[in-house]
Amino acid sequence: MGDDVEAFPIPHIDYESSEEIIESNSLYEEQKGSIEVAPPPPKRLIHRLLYNTKEMLCPDDPFRQFKNQTTRKKCYLGLKHFMPILDWAPHYTLSYFKSDLISGMTIASLAIPQGIAFARLARLPPIVGLYTSFLPPLLYGIFGSSRDIALGPGSILSILLGSLLREEVNPAESPETYLRLAFTATFFAGLFEALLGALRFGFIIDFLSRAAIIGFISGVAIVVSLQQLQGILGITNFTEKADIVSVMGSVWPHPNMWNWRTAVVAASFLVFLLAAKEISKRNKNLFWVTAVAPLLSVFLTTVFVEATHAYLHIGTVGTLTKGLNPISVTDIYLHGPYALKAMKIGLITAMINVMETVAVGRTFAAKKDNKIDVNKELIALGIVNLSSSCFSCYIATGALSRSAVNVNAGCKTALSNVVMATLIMIILLALTPLFHYTPDVILSTIVFVAVIGLIDLEGAYFTWTVDKLDFLVCLGAFIGVIFLSINTGLLIAVCISVGKILLQITRPHIALLGLIPNTNIYQDIEHYTIATQIPGILIIRVDSPICFTNGNYIKERILRWVDENVDNARHCKGLILQYVIMDLTSVMSVDTTGIYELTDALMILERRKFQLVLAGPGIDALEKLNKSNFVQMLGQKWFFSTISEAVDYCSSLIKAQKRSIVD
């Protein structure tokens, strides 16, 4: 085989000029293919725009199913797209119904105490929590694409909505305005969700990374659980703020104000609820234990409070009006300053709402080989929140804990949501007086148990192991939430995430490549220690688009390697560098700044008598290099389709030169 470098020479269209110096060898003769690296035919702007828009908004190609179908079928498919109930209803069986009935009943028993407790987290009347546990799941049964999600009030969303609302209105001073603002915010959240979904902008939820979500949710869980100390310790005069310092400031300095009776009740039911959770976790067949335990606790404590007249000493839920959701459409602010404020709150809660619901939906869908379409889900949540805000509901979400119970209870379709809604309806119509004497302490305990399960230590540890920078994102969100405020934490997480991407782009990986002996493969010499550099040739691979944030860096990095190579060659009296090969295979785009910098690099290298050689530029990059005249400046003969071609050509030239010197 002779020289390693020429083990697999592959002919190139521009070889003609130098064909006489390429050694004839048997392998070369056998190669017939030739790879042309001509600039591609220019694509029309409108085509490119359409293509890019499609990839941006419809990466899942939702129109695929409509191909080669009759108009009627197309209409049906379109309707099915927006009402997934049509997808499962025709194939619905009795055995499905049995499963859905059981799971629906299970989540209903969980939803009743949670509904009341979570509404209180948002500083809303407890009955609103029950309203929100009735209408939204009913609608979700029709429009929801996930078969696992149990819709209703969620702890994270409730606390977030509450803290955002309290920045605008004091619920103690003007409870009616507060309530109206809550409905308005829910209305706008629904509107944003529906709009984003219809415009297929679902991808924006991807901008919250998992690390950020872990930090954010864990932080919120800690803040919420600490806030429950108010109910658990029976403290009056509690801070309205959500950060840890204010909360601990309300709890710590006044142990004389702690109510030891509520604390004892809370502690015993805490043990009971946690034990129930543990039992369900250990034995999947006992899934109903964790679901029934909160309702049982509520029942026991309520009976106890009523029997002992303890309601004279401790806080209770109070009167809950009988009857279904009253119409609240006239309560919604559609103009004025409150409308604007509600829009802002709606936007933030909508983002978190979608993020939480989609994350939960995807978690379970992956296990069942279903797929969650973010845009479909956005529309579903949008419809649900938009319409239920007109009927005294606040923002509904697919909470993780309830959905997990739903899945474990064996739900088959979204009908379990409908079953749950029906049960809540019965409660609303007839049984609300039962909760009159339900003590605050048990609700606080239920919230406490629900949220401490959200603290994701395992996830945080995994993030730490895998990616330290991601852990920083997680930590930033966490610290922001617990020490500053929930929105600040969110903002910090987004900023660090985006900053991380920008840094990655600003200092992209650039690898120095070497030849793996006895192959024609070039690999990163840092990774593959057996890869060896070829004397006189420097091979560099750029692993990122070349753009304004990194153009200058890439140029500097290359010139630094050139300097080092020249120094080494001088030191070891080796072959002086002649060719600098840049592998642009993975450089899919170059912007104008990138082209300026490449031109600059080319000029500097030329002045120092080094030849720049480009291997495998992508179609877009090549087109831009061509349009900007870079191809003509460098000369098309210095463009190769692969590194090995480029190296073969360069080493043949070096050899020819050596020979001519010897001669």
Next chain:
Amino acid sequence: MGDDVEAFPIPHIDYESSEEIIESNSLYEEQKGSIEVAPPPPKRLIHRLLYNTKEMLCPDDPFRQFKNQTTRKKCYLGLKHFMPILDWAPHYTLSYFKSDLISGMTIASLAIPQGIAFARLARLPPIVGLYTSFLPPLLYGIFGSSRDIALGPGSILSILLGSLLREEVNPAESPETYLRLAFTATFFAGLFEALLGALRFGFIIDFLSRAAIIGFISGVAIVVSLQQLQGILGITNFTEKADIVSVMGSVWPHPNMWNWRTAVVAASFLVFLLAAKEISKRNKNLFWVTAVAPLLSVFLTTVFVEATHAYLHIGTVGTLTKGLNPISVTDIYLHGPYALKAMKIGLITAMINVMETVAVGRTFAAKKDNKIDVNKELIALGIVNLSSSCFSCYIATGALSRSAVNVNAGCKTALSNVVMATLIMIILLALTPLFHYTPDVILSTIVFVAVIGLIDLEGAYFTWTVDKLDFLVCLGAFIGVIFLSINTGLLIAVCISVGKILLQITRPHIALLGLIPNTNIYQDIEHYTIATQIPGILIIRVDSPICFTNGNYIKERILRWVDENVDNARHCKGLILQYVIMDLTSVMSVDTTGIYELTDALMILERRKFQLVLAGPGIDALEKLNKSNFVQMLGQKWFFSTISEAVDYCSSLIKAQKRSIVD
């Protein structure tokens, strides 16, 4: 050669298990190398951190020159790093001095009228423009690393500083506070520059792309040139705002207020100045024409105004105090609300200042094979602005027009700046009364000519040709500046630039690869039409880091290709898909979200009975995949170093399967 696919089988460490099914061929026998794709040994966190910090802050490796030097030499090199005068002074020759003297005199003649005119752009007393043309170039002669830049007041910086200052203070109402705020802003700009340079944060200027700069500067030039209509048309009662609507609103509705005498003078000198510019452009030896013309115009109009007593009818410069820069260190606000405002202004102006100076420096340095070190330049500008703000100077910059004259006049070193400063010093000490009757109209005309040269139509057209999205950045900055305000334009440009990067990352290029016949090269089938897909195997190359913004998209895109491939195979009764090969060569990093999505993709593919195969993951990505247990989940045998290895292995398995079916 037989089968194309197996033309160049390259052995792999995990081949043992399937060795019996690989056909023996002569080529294979000759291959001895084996490429191991083992996860790399874990790097210590501290090492990685140090390496990343170094690449981030010191990509140019400034410590290289210190290697293997004596301590004394090291000190000298360090001093030279901060005072580039030590670099050129020892080799200074008489012929250099001649060149520097001529170019210094040339730029001085340009600097005198420009100094007065630009100070007026910033609404500062004209004399401050002369002060700024004296001290800063003197200091830059010592600390400046560029040999081409002529430092002094600049049109862009002056208008930017003026518009930012006027947002805080009205110069007509409280001129003294305005002036003090200007010095304070310059002080903080210098401080920020010096700090950023010392901390080696120069890379942040890369966040302004060329397209953004073109749009921004062109917009500013148009706004400034229109503002000159005030002086040219002799309009009193002119708007303080900088947007085109306000300016045209001041000019257009009152033609009866236009002063036709000043308009005629302006028009004739406009022709004269533009002609001078054109002459210098056509004949490089007449470089001095463009430099002397403004001073000559000033001289002619001043004499004319004095002789005809026209100063009674039109605005003139007025009294300029004789003497060098007075000390202004006590005028600087170091605390209080003005200090904070000045800090904000200083930060913005510092960014534009460095951006402009470095861009100008690089433009000329590239032509002379010098290099501009951004961090060095930051420190130089920082020292200059910091110290000169204490002596009644406002922010000084390396303006393009003056630097171009400097280069054309043949400057050799920064001494030309010193020569210019000396000449300005003579003016300040003795000749300021000469400018008493200099009419406003000629200053406006000089500014007009200086700034219209900054409108970069060619650059904008180049951007349009090469990159439409970049053009959008350019247009955004332009429209923002001319219709809203200068800072808004800047903000828009930065936002679009960053947004563009995020979009690129969110929807990265993913290529479907095919085999180039008779080679072992796999290329994008969209680009290389001769590349053919291999039945039963899908090869996908991801050209971006896999992270939270694109993880889900990459997964969806791959699954869509899998669907399409399966459909096609069913349609054509071809070989059903079995292996999905992902080429991760250019995926240099994966974050935790990316790993979740990859795991998700793996699970979905496994459930559908497709085997995922990974080829050539980079060192960092591999380490993370290993840490997160992904390597163990997939099985190490499905990791290959190159696509061709992976394909060879998969097709050998497919062949063996076929044979066993036939048997």
